[in-house]
Amino acid sequence: xxxxxxxxxxxxxxxxxxxxxPEPEIxxxxxxxxxxxxKIVPGEGVxxxxxxxxxxxxxxxxxxxxxxxxxxLPADTNQxxxxxxxxxxxxxxxxxxxxxxxxxxxxxxxxxxxxxxLGKFNRILEIDYxxxxxxxxxGVTNLRISDxxxxxxxxxxxxxxxxIACTIGGNVxxxxxxxxxxxxxxxxxxILGLEMVLMNGNIVRLGGRHxxxxxxxxxxxxxxxxxxxGVITEVTVRILPRPETARALLLGFxxxxxxxxxxxxxxxxxxxxAGLEMMDKPAADAAEAFCHPGYPDNAQAVLIVELDGxxxxxxxxxxxxxxxxxxxxxxxxxxxxxxxxxxxFWAGRKAxxxxxxxxxxxxxxxxxxxxxGRLAEVLARIATMSNQFGLRxxxxxxxxxxxxxxxxxxxANVPGELENAEKFGAEVxxxxxxxxxxxxxxxxxxxxxRDLMGVMxxxxxxxxxxxxxxxxxxxxxxxxxxxxxxxxxxxELGRMHVHRxxxxxxxxxHF
Amino acid sequence: MDTINxxxxxDVAEVIRWAAADEEALELVGGGTKxxxxxxxxxxxxxxxxxxxxxxxxxxxEPEELVVSARPGTTVIALEQALAxxxxxxxxxxxxxxxxxxxxxxxxxxxGIVGCNxxxxxxxxxxxxxxxxxxxxxxxxxxxxxxxxxxxxxxxxGYDLCKVLTGSYGTLAAITEVTLRVVPAxxxxxxxxxxxxxxxxxxxxxxxxxxGKSEISxxxxxxxxxxxxxxxxxxxxxxxxxxxxxEERLNMLGTSHPLEGLKMxxxxxxxxxxxxxxxxxxxxxxxxxxCTLWRLSVPPSQGPAVTARISQKVNARWFYDWGGGLIWxxxxxxxxxxxxxxxxxAVAEFGGHATLVRGAEQIKANFxxxxxxxxxxxxxxxxxxxxxxxxxxxxxxxxxxxx
Ligand SMILES: Cc1cc2nc3c(=O)[nH]c(=O)nc-3n(C[C@H](O)[C@H](O)[C@H](O)COP(=O)(O)OP(=O)(O)OC[C@H]3O[C@@H](n4cnc5c(N)ncnc54)[C@H](O)[C@@H]3O)c2cc1C
Numbered sequence: 005x006x007x008x009x010x011x012x013x014x015x016x017x018x019x020x021x022x023x024x025x026p027e028p029e030i031x032x033x034x035x036x037x038x039x040x041x042x043k044i045v046p047g048e049g050v051x052x053x054x055x056x057x058x059x060x061x062x063x064x065x066x067x068x069x070x071x072x073x074x075x076x077l078p079a080d081t082n083q084x085x086x087x088x089x090x091x092x093x094x095x096x097x098x099x100x101x102x103x104x105x106x107x108x109x110x111x112x113x114x115x116x117x118x119x120x121x122l123g124k125f126n127r128i129l130e131i132d133y134x135x136x137x138x139x140x141x142x143g144v145t146n147l148r149i150s151d152x153x154x155x156x157x158x159x160x161x162x163x164x165x166x167x168i169a170c171t172i173g174g175n176v177x178x179x180x181x182x183x184x185x186x187x188x189x190x191x192x193x194x195i196l197g198l199e200m201v202l203m204n205g206n207i208v209r210l211g212g213r214h215x216x217x218x219x220x221x222x223x224x225x226x227x228x229x230x231x232x233x234g235v236i237t238e239v240t241v242r243i244l245p246r247p248e249t250a251r252a253l254l255l256g257f258x259x260x261x262x263x264x265x266x267x268x269x270x271x272x273x274x275x276x277x278a279g280l281e282m283m284d285k286p287a288a289d290a291a292e293a294f295c296h297p298g299y300p301d302n303a304q305a306v307l308i309v310e311l312d313g314x315x316x317x318x319x320x321x322x323x324x325x326x327x328x329x330x331x332x333x334x335x336x337x338x339x340x341x342x343x344x345x346x347x348x349f350w351a352g353r354k355a356x357x358x359x360x361x362x363x364x365x366x367x368x369x370x371x372x373x374x375x376x377g378r379l380a381e382v383l384a385r386i387a388t389m390s391n392q393f394g395l396r397x398x399x400x401x402x403x404x405x406x407x408x409x410x411x412x413x414x415x416a417n418v419p420g421e422l423e424n425a426e427k428f429g430a431e432v433x434x435x436x437x438x439x440x441x442x443x444x445x446x447x448x449x450x451x452x453x454r455d456l457m458g459v460m461x462x463x464x465x466x467x468x469x470x471x472x473x474x475x476x477x478x479x480x481x482x483x484x485x486x487x488x489x490x491x492x493x494x495x496e497l498g499r500m501h502v503h504r505x506x507x508x509x510x511x512x513x514h515f
Numbered sequence: 516m517d518t519i520n521x522x523x524x525x526d527v528a529e530v531i532r533w534a535a536a537d538e539e540a541l542e543l544v545g546g547g548t549k550x551x552x553x554x555x556x557x558x559x560x561x562x563x564x565x566x567x568x569x570x571x572x573x574x575x576x577e578p579e580e581l582v583v584s585a586r587p588g589t590t591v592i593a594l595e596q597a598l599a600x601x602x603x604x605x606x607x608x609x610x611x612x613x614x615x616x617x618x619x620x621x622x623x624x625x626x627g628i629v630g631c632n633x634x635x636x637x638x639x640x641x642x643x644x645x646x647x648x649x650x651x652x653x654x655x656x657x658x659x660x661x662x663x664x665x666x667x668x669x670x671x672x673g674y675d676l677c678k679v680l681t682g683s684y685g686t687l688a689a690i691t692e693v694t695l696r697v698v699p700a701x702x703x704x705x706x707x708x709x710x711x712x713x714x715x716x717x718x719x720x721x722x723x724x725x726x727g728k729s730e731i732s733x734x735x736x737x738x739x740x741x742x743x744x745x746x747x748x749x750x751x752x753x754x755x756x757x758x759x760x761x762e763e764r765l766n767m768l769g770t771s772h773p774l775e776g777l778k779m780x781x782x783x784x785x786x787x788x789x790x791x792x793x794x795x796x797x798x799x800x801x802x803x804x805x806c807t808l809w810r811l812s813v814p815p816s817q818g819p820a821v822t823a824r825i826s827q828k829v830n831a832r833w834f835y836d837w838g839g840g841l842i843w844x845x846x847x848x849x850x851x852x853x854x855x856x857x858x859x860x861a862v863a864e865f866g867g868h869a870t871l872v873r874g875a876e877q878i879k880a881n882f883x884x885x886x887x888x889x890x891x892x893x894x895x896x897x898x899x900x901x902x903x904x905x906x907x908x909x910x911x912x913x914x915x916x917x918x
Pocket of ligand 1: 063104105106109110111164166169170173174176177178179230231235236237357
């Protein structure tokens with residue numbers, strides 16, 4: 005599934021995205037800095053040959069590429085600390101990297117910066133069933149955690165589709181979700197502790213295996229910060245007992261409106277499904293052609309609703325959802341009778357991205373969130389835009405929490421199509437914000453949505469975020485050029501514009 | 516001391532701009548029920564009180580979107596009533612600590628709950644306040660209005676400032692509106708009670724149950740003689756959900772290890788509600804205003820070891836929530852340090868942190884109320900404080916005496 009995404013744009017090198025200008029003095033010191041790195045991380049831990057650097061030139065957003073100054077693969081937290089200290093002293097930029105599956109370019113290298121890859125942080129340190137937690141190094145893959153604890157009947161809830169490859173550190177940095185986060189929450193709701201190295205080399209531990217850490221919720225702040233605040237080296241995750249049963253419904257609808265309406269009614273009835281996913285006709289057709297999950301033929305929209313828990317609860321809720329679906333106008337209602345059938349319903353959804361990859365040379369995967377009630381309206385407007393831009397679009401999304409993944413289909417070999425697709429994507433995200441939603445639900449801002457931040461936040465909102473960056477990394481060496489459209493100097497951000505001696509609010513009542 | 520009343524976010528911004536310019540300290544107050552929690556805010560002189568209680572009311576409530584926005588002075592009771600009319604509620608079960616500080620019940624505001632990140636028994640399974648704050652509008656110590664988050668659950672656009680503001684005790688910004696995620700209330704609630712287990716047995720029972728498939732939404736152990744007139748310990752597990760589901764889970768719980776064969780009582784909706792209300796509001800320790808009261812957050816399985824360590828040295832009373840992970844512990848008033856050294860040593864050994872929730876003024880003045888942090892972390896916290904409030908005018912020293 006991943007390989008398809010990675011193969012998408014192999015012959016493309018151009019970077020049109022504006023990144024911070026490479027500093028000539030850093031480029032000039034490359035050799036001596038690599039020697040410093042080799043002293044810290046001996047042996048094969050420093051990669052510097054142009055050929056080997058190629059493997060790191062992009063992440064899952066393959067349209068943008070850049071070879072880094074060097075790649076360093078530290079083996080322990082102390083080495084990370086020393087690398088960051090050396091970078092601070094020499095003024096070298098750092099791009100942290102897990103598995104490189106980010107879809108927003110968060111791990112896109114900089115020409116004058118090193119990539120700090122966490123590949124060697126691959127140990128599961130402890131599983132503590134009494135406290136229902138696992139302590140793992142940040143380079144451990146998401147799925148490995150669940151696989152390791154499965155024999156004991158436990159799992160780790162957030163399940164991004166990339167879970168065979170992506171790392172838990174990357175999940176924390178992006179606050180990743182998955183199809184089950186409607187009921188079980190995102191990464192931020194499923195972690196209890198972090199070990200992190202700050203830009204000055206300090207190692208801090210946040211939280212632990214207790215609930216609700218003391219002091220400011222720095223762990224919450226770092227989760228979703230896209231590698232701009234520190235390098236995560238260890239994560240303590242909550243693990244959950246696997247529900248007794250899970251069953252799914254496969255529903256076909258004559259229109260996006262009726263499907264959207266069904267979603268609203270399920271939630272409105274006080275039901276929280278474990279997963280509630282929607283595909284429009286182009287996406288469902290592509291999935292059907294790809295792996296034949298048996299999706300209803302004539303449906304304009306397909307919903308998969310999964311319920312989990314004890315058997316009596318699941319059976320009870322399945323009945324309720326069936327009734328709601330019929331009322332909402334479903335033309336086809338199927339309920340999984342066994343595990344095999346349930347997995348078949350899901351197979352098409354899980355393969356939706358590669359399936360769409362087969363019907364188009366290239367695609368952009370968008371990721372906005374909207375209030376659920378606006379689903380049908382937003383889909384209609386996306387369809388209009390699709391005509392305007394002359395580009396096809398297939399919609400796959402986490403309907404239960406309003407998280408859209410429109411896939412914009414284009415062909416990079418047709419001059420102008422990539423640019424056109426980018427413009428289309430930007431319009432979709434602006435629409436999400438316009439209806440009360442946000443630019444990104446789970447893939448992060450990275451470089452991809454960076455220049456749209458102003459659509460959602462005003463100058464003061466952004467400055468309050470950037471001052472937090474200054475608190476962690478005053479010289480701005482950690483992953484610059486991501487998330488924020490304008491790089492301000494910390495000194496300038498810190499300045500207070502005050503007017504002393506004003507009359508103190510005479511119109512307000514005092515006591 | 517001077518009190519300044521405000522009616523709008525613009526008022527708040529205006530007051531804070533003035534205070535920032537003149538370097539005047541402000542103490543932010545909502546319902547005022549938790550003024551006793553944390554260090555007393557102190558500036559160079561006595562701080563001005565910025566009273567946010569008039570900034571109240573629900574600004575937006577869309578039940579079908581599971582979202583509500585309210586101004587900070589809205590009482591938790593008013594908010595919960597509005598949600599109840601639509602069969603919804605706040606998942607984090609906000610406690611009312613008013614009576615712990617000799618304040619009336621029902622005055623606690625949503626701004627205060629978010630500011631202190633206070634969650635009740637369901638925190639165990641449903642997350643804390645910080646997990647349900649979707650968006651905030653605020654005025655920072657620079658006197659600038661800003662917003663963060665949004666009104667949808669899935670949102671990774673920019674830093675999650677909501678997290679660091681929730682639980683910051685008003686030291687970073689004044690909150691002018693909160694947007695919260697709400698959840699449907701269950702059709703049925705039942706609580707299974709087992710009596711006469713000792714601490715270790717009780718917590719072990721809870722741990723086994725929490726690792727099973729019966730989806731317990733709250734788990735507490737109350738040792739004998741803590742609750743008035745209760746001579747036996749109580750180990751309580753709550754089940755919530757659709758009727759048929761609760762029925763099956765009750766069965767499941769009662770017929771499997773380790774409850775099989777033990778004598779159980781089942782409390783239904785009303786009685787169950789009262790038990791958990793008393794647990795979350797710490798009613799057992801509210802009456803004796805003189806005793807020193809601590810709240811410890813520890814790895815759940817270590818709860819009994821922590822209390823054993825402490826009770827070897829002092830005469831303490833306690834009970835457990837969150838499956839053993841939250842300990843409410845009362846020590847006699849005559850300990851000059853309020854038990855701070857002993858309790859913090861115990862917590863350091865097993866992991867976690869301890870907060871001095873209530874104690875004599877001279878104890879609060881001389882010992883840190885919140886768990887002291889290692890220097891790398893407290894430095895970082897100070898930098899964060901300065902990023903939002905460079906002149907240190909918002910609730911100065913409330914969380915730590917240097918920040
Ligand atoms: C086919 C496919 C499907 C996907 N499906 C989903 C999905 O369902 N849900 C979802 O949320 N995402 C999904 N993603 C996106 C991606 O997998 C996630 O964002 C994932 O969490 C990234 O993890 P990673 O280890 O690959 O991180 P990377 O891509 O290596 O890095 C991502 C960001 O995190 C930073 N970072 C990485 N590791 C660290 C660290 N240890 N410390 C500090 N910063 C770090 C990087 O600098 C970068 O900014 C999908 C991607 C693909 C290719």
